[in-house]
Amino acid sequence: MKVNFVLSAALLVLGLTGLSSCEDEVSNVATAETVKDITxxxxxxxxxxxxxxxxxxxxxxxxxxxxxxxxxxxxxxxxxxxxxxxxxxxxxxxxxxxxxxxxxxxxxxxxxxxxxxxxxxxxxxxxxxxxxxxxxxxxxxxxxxxxxx
The missing domain is CATH 2.40.128.540 (Domain of unknown function DUF4822)
Structure with missing residues (x-):
């Protein structure tokens, strides 16, 4: 029972760490659209x-x-x-x-x-x-x- 709890807790921590690193990666992507020039x-x-x-x-x-x-x-x-x-x-x-x-x-x-x-x-x-x-x-x-x- 203790092994399952420790394993589950470790997987949860790794999963949350992985999610937060994805957020950082996505927020660093440039998303600015250029101004439309119709002249x-x-x-x-x-x-x-x-x-x-x-x-x-x-x-x-x-x-x-x-x-x-x-x-x-x-x-x-x-x-x-x-x-x-x-x-x-x-x-x-x-x-x-x-x-x-x-x-x-x-x-x-x-x-x-x-x-x-x-x-x-x-x-x-x-x-x-x-x-x-x-x-x-x-x-x-x-x-x-x-x-x-």
Whole structure:
């Protein structure tokens, strides 16, 4: 009986020591996410509405959005988009953004798009999803940075 108790106590001590060493190891792992940098000129590579690809139906070649380092943006050409005038922008959170907030000049309310920043086929993309008036229609614009290597 004493041997079982001593053995059980020794295993318990070793187990607790092992758990605490795992905690130390996990806490030393760097988990900081980099700040998302969207500055530059972005061109549309795909446009969908409710999952249907509209890229072949519309001329997307001229539409650009330029995000400047001073927090302003400009638009080139016109497409159905959540903003139709230049203005200011910000990400909902610099490291873990879930939304892009645009404030067009002359507009009282911000316009918000769902934000994703994936790498697709080795190229960084900027994906913005939003509705234009009719909540049952969701548009998704997939952009690539121009002159991206």
């Amino acid at each position: 530059g000129s972005w061109k549309v590579v795909q446009l969908t509405r409710n999952g249907e690809d509209l890229s072949e139906r519309l001329d997307l070649s001229g539409f650009r959005i330029e995000f400047n380092s001073d927090g302003t943006y400009t638009l080139a050409d016109q497409l159905p988009f959540i903003a139709d005038a230049p203005g200011t922008y910000k990400l909902s959170d610099p490291q873990y953004p879930f939304a892009l907030v645009l404030t067009p000049e002359g507009v009282q309310e911000d316009v918000v798009a769902r934000f994703q920043f994936p790498v697709v086929q080795g190229k960084r993309q900027l994906s913005l999803s939003f509705s234009l008036g009719c909540e049952s229609n969701t548009y998704q614009f997939n952009f690539e940075r121009e002159n991206q290597n």
